[in-house]
Amino acid sequence: xxxxxxxxxxxxxxxxxxxxxxxxxxxxxxxxxxxxxxxxxxxxxxxxxxxxxxxxxxxxxxxxxxxxxxxxxxxxxxxxxxxxxxxxxxxxxxxxxxxxxxxxxxxxxxxx
Amino acid sequence: xxxxxxxxxxxxxxxxxxxxxxxxxxxxxxxxxxxxxxxxxxxxxxxxxxxxxxxxxxxxxxxxxxxxxxxxxxxxxxxxxxxxxxxxxxxxxxxxxxxxxxxxxxxxxxxx
Numbered sequence: 001x002x003x004x005x006x007x008x009x010x011x012x013x014x015x016x017x018x019x020x021x022x023x024x025x026x027x028x029x030x031x032x033x034x035x036x037x038x039x040x041x042x043x044x045x046x047x048x049x050x051x052x053x054x055x056x057x058x059x060x061x062x063x064x065x066x067x068x069x070x071x072x073x074x075x076x077x078x079x080x081x082x083x084x085x086x087x088x089x090x091x092x093x094x095x096x097x098x099x100x101x102x103x104x105x106x107x108x109x110x111x112x
Numbered sequence: 113x114x115x116x117x118x119x120x121x122x123x124x125x126x127x128x129x130x131x132x133x134x135x136x137x138x139x140x141x142x143x144x145x146x147x148x149x150x151x152x153x154x155x156x157x158x159x160x161x162x163x164x165x166x167x168x169x170x171x172x173x174x175x176x177x178x179x180x181x182x183x184x185x186x187x188x189x190x191x192x193x194x195x196x197x198x199x200x201x202x203x204x205x206x207x208x209x210x211x212x213x214x215x216x217x218x219x220x221x222x223x224x
Contacts, residue, residue, distance in 0.1 A: 040216075
């Protein structure tokens with residue numbers, strides 16, 4: 001089991017563009033959470049998906065949206081990118097009802 | 113407000129010295145507390161969780177509900193303990209389905 005995988009590893013975009021990040025959960029996991037980690041900060045919760053629905057959302061604007069597929073993998077979409085969206089985006093997976101989350105290596109997004 | 117505070121950005125100790133990484137939290141309810149660790153060039157990984165009451169790599173952490181603290185301790189630091197440590201909490205309520213709230217992290221530097 002490769003654990004949680006994310007793609008791409010790095011991405012460079014310009015302001016106003018849109019980006020899609022992808023995540024495959026650990027085998028046996030059905031819940032996916034996304035976090036944004038700015039430089040020098042702890043991860044901040046964006047949202048969580050379970051049964052292909054957004055269950056909970058953090059304090060992020062509607063420009064941030066997501067999707068979960070029947071195979072439990074997930075996408076994070078960010079529209080109208082700002083410079084401030086430059087960060088490491090982490091995906092974490094877990095089993096429903098189990099608190100422990102396992103993290104992927106992250107996608108580093110740079111917005112110029 | 114739900115919050116995790118790690119007051120030290122950097123903690124530098126010599127090999128063999130005791131280590132205490134501080135974590136204080138604010139949460140109305142009964143949270144679950146975690147310590148995550150990120151070694152250089154590796155992904156964020158769970159170190160320990162309070163309900164397990166176990167010792168991992170010589171580290172322990174006791175939940176003090178009166179002081180709302182969950183400090184991480186190790187009696188004798190090793191050079192391989194050098195890493196970034198994050199304290200995190202997760203709550204169980206209808207409005208919190210397991211999202212993790214992280215502190216800003218403490219860099220532990222163990223000098224030879």
